Amino acid sequence: MGEKRSGRPTMNDVAAAAGVALKTVSRVVNSEPGVNPATAERVRAAIDRLGYRRNDSARTLRRGRTASIGLVIEDVADPFYAELSRAVEDVALRHDHFLFTGSSGEDPARERDLVLAFCARQVDGLIIVPAATDHGYLAPEFDAGIKAVFADRPPGAGCRADSVLSDNAGGSRTGVAHLIAHGHRRIGFLADSPAIFTAVERLRGYREALAAAGLPYDESLVAMGHPDQERVCAVVERLLALPDPPTALFTGNGRTTVAALRVLDAIAARRPPNHGRVRHGPGRLAGLALVGFDDFELADLLGVTIVAQDPSRLGLTAAEMLFRRLSGHAGPVLRLELPIRLIERGSGETAP
Structure with missing residues (x-):
C-alpha cells in the first residue's frame, strides 16, 4: 500500500x-x-x-473531466491566430485547464483529424476556427458531453454551437467607405480564398460600400486567392495595367496587406525619381492609396491605415463562452459579433 x-x-x-x-x-x-x-x-x-x-489527471478523470481543452486554428505561425491562441490559453489557465493547440492549414480533413484526436484524449471542450463547411461529424462528440465554441467563423452544416465572430462585412464597408470619402472611385479588392467565410463577408462589405456610394461593382478590380507574395505581385501588376486602373486598394487581411506593400514599394522604386509624386509612406507608393483589413506588426510605423479586429478579444470571448458551457450553462445557442474599428494612419487618406 x-x-x-x-x-x-x-x-x-x-x-x-x-x-x-x-x-x-x-x-x-x-x-x-x-x-x-x-x-x-x-x-x-x-x-x-x-x-x-x-495526481490531478487521476482526480479529474474520476470526476469525468480532464482539465484540458483543445484549440484548432488555421496556422499557429500567423500573428493573428497566435494572439487569439494566447488569449484562450490565459483563460484556460485561470480555470486550471491545459490547452492543446493544432493548425488545420485550411484543410477540412486536417481539422476533423485534430478535433477527433483531441476528443480521443478526452478534452472537456473545444474551440474551433473552422476550415470545414460540414460539422456533422461532431454529433457523436456532443452526445458524449463535449462542449464546443466556434471562433472567427461560424460552424458548418449539421452543427449547432456557440460562435463568436468579428464584424467582417461591417469592417470592410468602413474601410472602403473611407477610401470613397477621400475621392476614390476605382478601388481594387484583394482578399483570401472565396472558400473562406471571412473573405466572402469582406467582399460583401466591399460591394455594399460601393452600392451605398452609387458606384458600380467591377469584377476586374477583384482578386481572391491565397495571400502568397507571388500571387499578390501578379494581381497588383494586372490591376495597374488595366485601361482604367484603380487609384486605391483594399486588402482583405494582414498577410495580403504586407505582400501588397512589398509589391508597391518595388513598383515605385522602378519609377524615375521625379515622377511627379511625393512618397510619404508605403500606402502612397506607386500612386495608390491603401487600407488593409487587420493590423500587423510595424503598421503604425509604416503609416498604414487599417480596419482592426481584436484577436485577443475574440479568443477571450470564445474561451469564456466555452467555460460557461462547461460550468453547466444550458441556454440557447449564442452567436456574438464583435465590432471593428478604423485606424487612420495616412495611407488611405490621400486623394486620387
Whole structure:
C-alpha cells in the first residue's frame, strides 16, 4: 500500500510519514474542512519533505473531466491566430485547464483529424476556427458531453454551437467607405480564398460600400486567392495595367496587406525619381492609396491605415463562452459579433 510508483511518493507515503489516516491526507490535499490545524500542519510538512504532488489527471478523470481543452486554428505561425491562441490559453489557465493547440492549414480533413484526436484524449471542450463547411461529424462528440465554441467563423452544416465572430462585412464597408470619402472611385479588392467565410463577408462589405456610394461593382478590380507574395505581385501588376486602373486598394487581411506593400514599394522604386509624386509612406507608393483589413506588426510605423479586429478579444470571448458551457450553462445557442474599428494612419487618406 505504501510503495512508491516510478519513484514518486504517493498519498499513502504521506499518511505513513505523518502518522495519520489516508482520508486525513486527502482532506488536507483537497483543502477540505474537518482536520485539526496541528494535524494539517504535520501533513503539509510531510508533503514538503517527501515532495508529494497531487495526481490531478487521476482526480479529474474520476470526476469525468480532464482539465484540458483543445484549440484548432488555421496556422499557429500567423500573428493573428497566435494572439487569439494566447488569449484562450490565459483563460484556460485561470480555470486550471491545459490547452492543446493544432493548425488545420485550411484543410477540412486536417481539422476533423485534430478535433477527433483531441476528443480521443478526452478534452472537456473545444474551440474551433473552422476550415470545414460540414460539422456533422461532431454529433457523436456532443452526445458524449463535449462542449464546443466556434471562433472567427461560424460552424458548418449539421452543427449547432456557440460562435463568436468579428464584424467582417461591417469592417470592410468602413474601410472602403473611407477610401470613397477621400475621392476614390476605382478601388481594387484583394482578399483570401472565396472558400473562406471571412473573405466572402469582406467582399460583401466591399460591394455594399460601393452600392451605398452609387458606384458600380467591377469584377476586374477583384482578386481572391491565397495571400502568397507571388500571387499578390501578379494581381497588383494586372490591376495597374488595366485601361482604367484603380487609384486605391483594399486588402482583405494582414498577410495580403504586407505582400501588397512589398509589391508597391518595388513598383515605385522602378519609377524615375521625379515622377511627379511625393512618397510619404508605403500606402502612397506607386500612386495608390491603401487600407488593409487587420493590423500587423510595424503598421503604425509604416503609416498604414487599417480596419482592426481584436484577436485577443475574440479568443477571450470564445474561451469564456466555452467555460460557461462547461460550468453547466444550458441556454440557447449564442452567436456574438464583435465590432471593428478604423485606424487612420495616412495611407488611405490621400486623394486620387
